[in-house]
Amino acid sequence: MSEHATGSHDCCAGPAPGGLLPVEEARRRILEQVTPVTTVERVALRDALGRVAARDILSPIDVPAHTNSAMDGYAVRGADLPAEGERALRVVGTALAGAPFDGVVGPGEAVRIMTGAVMPEGADTVVMQEAVRREGETVILGPGHEPGENVRHAGEDLARGGVVIGAGTVFRPAELGVAASVGLAEVPVLRRVRVAFFSTGDELRGIGEPLGLGDVYDSNRYSLYGMLRRLGVELLDLGVIRDDPEAMREAFSEAAAQADVVITSGGVSVGEADYVKQTLDALGEVRMWRIAMKPGKPLAFGRLGGAWFFGLPGNPVSVMVTFYQFVQPALWRMAGARVTRPPELRVPCVSRLRKGRGRTEFQRGILETDAEGRWVVRSTGPQGSGILSSMAAANCFIVLPAGSEGVEPGDEVTVQPFHGLV
Numbered sequence: 001m002s003e004h005a006t007g008s009h010d011c012c013a014g015p016a017p018g019g020l021l022p023v024e025e026a027r028r029r030i031l032e033q034v035t036p037v038t039t040v041e042r043v044a045l046r047d048a049l050g051r052v053a054a055r056d057i058l059s060p061i062d063v064p065a066h067t068n069s070a071m072d073g074y075a076v077r078g079a080d081l082p083a084e085g086e087r088a089l090r091v092v093g094t095a096l097a098g099a100p101f102d103g104v105v106g107p108g109e110a111v112r113i114m115t116g117a118v119m120p121e122g123a124d125t126v127v128m129q130e131a132v133r134r135e136g137e138t139v140i141l142g143p144g145h146e147p148g149e150n151v152r153h154a155g156e157d158l159a160r161g162g163v164v165i166g167a168g169t170v171f172r173p174a175e176l177g178v179a180a181s182v183g184l185a186e187v188p189v190l191r192r193v194r195v196a197f198f199s200t201g202d203e204l205r206g207i208g209e210p211l212g213l214g215d216v217y218d219s220n221r222y223s224l225y226g227m228l229r230r231l232g233v234e235l236l237d238l239g240v241i242r243d244d245p246e247a248m249r250e251a252f253s254e255a256a257a258q259a260d261v262v263i264t265s266g267g268v269s270v271g272e273a274d275y276v277k278q279t280l281d282a283l284g285e286v287r288m289w290r291i292a293m294k295p296g297k298p299l300a301f302g303r304l305g306g307a308w309f310f311g312l313p314g315n316p317v318s319v320m321v322t323f324y325q326f327v328q329p330a331l332w333r334m335a336g337a338r339v340t341r342p343p344e345l346r347v348p349c350v351s352r353l354r355k356g357r358g359r360t361e362f363q364r365g366i367l368e369t370d371a372e373g374r375w376v377v378r379s380t381g382p383q384g385s386g387i388l389s390s391m392a393a394a395n396c397f398i399v400l401p402a403g404s405e406g407v408e409p410g411d412e413v414t415v416q417p418f419h420g421l422v
């Protein structure tokens with residue numbers, strides 16, 4: 001591995017050139033400022049999918065509620081298990097899941113029992129049926145069984161009064177199942193974060209419109225919609241705003257009045273029609289502008305009335321990269337969820353990657369296994385900020401630290417798999 005490919009964390013790399021803020025520092029500052037919503041809603045359990053638990057949720061019952069069998073077989077007393085030779089026990093009844101045996105298993109007796117059936121009184125052990133011989137009304141056991149085997153104890157999964165879902169947990173399928181297993185029909189969740197978003201640019205046309213010279217279809221509003229939809233936020237699509245300061249001021253004010261977060265794309269750089277930053281400056285406060293990253297350098301973050309503002313750079317790849325690195329963690333923090341760094345792996349890179357010094361690059365990669373079954377990453381190809389097909393081809397970001405000057409085939413690199421990120 002060559003020296004320039006080591007480490008992905010810019011926080012220790014010292015100040016970036018040209019007054020650009022290092023990526024980790026920018027993420028830290030944003031996460032420090034945004035705060036979680038506080039309004040609590042009670043929702044039907046299925047509607048909690050993707051929502052955030054508003055407080056610790058306690059179990060009203062033990063799970064399992066009753067001590068029960070883990071196997072189809074025979075419930076017996078541990079004291080009746082033969083240490084050697086065989087022992088015949090009299091079968092005195094049957095216990096099924098949902099139909100318990102209501103007697104007592106006495107010495108020398110057994111109850112035919114099925115998986116999930118309540119353990120009958122007196123019995124403490126289940127011998128699975130493959131290990132015994134049934135002869136009429138008796139069951140014959142051999143040696144080699146342990147007292148207490150194949151029994152699931154009341155409360156061994158979840159204890160009554162214990163926390164089943166902690167505050168700040170996102171309800172995934174497992175949490176829906178866990179909540180259902182303790183009988184919760186409704187759960188307390190935090191309200192959704194409201195996000196208004198729009199595109200800026202005179203060149204933008206809607207799908208279905210003809211393209212004139214220099215026009216482009218407004219793709220950012222579609223990728224943004226997809227990324228936001230996945231997060232389960234409440235969406236307010238404000239369409240396309242022309243490169244006109246007055247129109248932009250109106251759109252900004254309208255958006256800030258209705259949303260917790262306002263996201264724009266385009267017009268945030270230094271061109272003559274780039275009005276986003278000056279509008280934010282006039283109506284609110286620019287708290288951060290220009291990050292030492294590629295793509296995504298001119299990202300603007302600030303305050304707009306009562307809302308947080310993210311001005312994403314217009315290039316289509318820049319929109320997606322800055323969203324995943326900054327907006328997504330901020331939205332999770334605002335939603336009340338615990339936010340962790342995106343998972344990263346170190347794997348060999350099989351492509352040669354070109355890179356200039358100074359900015360952390362988020363190149364698009366394909367993480368796959370090679371002929372020997374090892375995980376490796378390769379480049380999707382050309383890495384221009386306008387090449388959106390590189391995002392569609394990718395399944396991970398290859399994160400190249402600011403100080404890196406490129407990667408030779410075989411060098412180890414840091415990747416952020418999209419799984420878990422997007």
Ligand SMILES: Nc1nc2c(c(=O)[nH]1)N[C@H]1C(S)=C(S)[C@@H](COP(=O)(O)OP(=O)(O)OC[C@H]3O[C@@H](n4cnc5c(N)ncnc54)[C@H](O)[C@@H]3O)O[C@H]1N2
Nearest residue numbers: 199201217218219220266267268269274297313314315318
């Ligand atoms: N002199 C400099 N020029 C530029 C700099 C710089 O530092 N100095 N930074 C470059 C970088 S890096 C980026 S990124 C872009 C960011 O530009 P803006 O945020 O001002 O975005 P626009 O100029 O409005 O558009 C850039 C590009 O993206 C296309 N675009 C915009 N919106 C959409 C959309 N909704 N759907 C599809 N494509 C969109 C637009 O047509 C432009 O081609 O600035 C560099 N310049």
Ligand code: MOO
Nearest residue numbers: 295296297318385
């Ligand atoms: O930072 Mo820009 O997003 O490279 O093209």
Ligand SMILES: [Mg+2]
Nearest residue numbers: 267269271274
């Ligand atoms: Mg521009």
